[in-house]
Amino acid sequence: GAGVSQTPSNKVTEKGKYVELRCDPISGHTALYWYRQSLGQGPEFLIYFQGTGAADDSGLPNDRFFAVRPEGSVSTLKIQRTERGDSAVYLCASSKERGGSTMDEQFFGPGTRLTVL
């Protein structure tokens, strides 16, 4: 595909359950980002991958959140023991590489809407 894809597009789960959200970046993009967008807010940074490694996970809200990118392409955001406050749209973005002072453009996926009942 030409763009960033995310699956599922919608996920409804019950409080306390475990969920996985998947992101498939643009082919050849080495940098991958996860953001969270709560209702009425702008996206907030969660984690950044350069290749396979998490270069910065300072935006993850707590240790229930974890993300991996084992082969440097697809990434999975994992949320344990979900809480109602985790309900949001989770956005994934990718870019060619870390852009230094001018920043490479980040291309966003359509997001996964997570609802925790």
Added chain:
Amino acid sequence: GNSVTQMEGPVTLSEEAFLTINCTYTATGYPSLFWYVQYPGEGLQLLLKATKADDKGSNKGFEATYRKETTSFHLEKGSVQVSDSAVYFCALGAGSYQLTFGKGTKLSVIP
């Protein structure tokens, strides 16, 4: 820390009206500034950007000028169309990779 403040919406305009969405920022260093747009049912798309002071970003009739003295990056369009109805986000990247976004401004253009 870094932050972005943009005018709250929603904004409703008639077709062909002039649009301004205000955006101001606080950042350390010399940030790059962006406007992203989210059309209904679609993902965020980069609309325009500016990487240094006095740069003007432009695309699809939209413009924004990086004003360091006022720490602003206001979005303007001379004549809006119904197809411009969307949510607009101002964002900054300050020498790193993560973007800091404003809360977004919803624009509705009526015929």
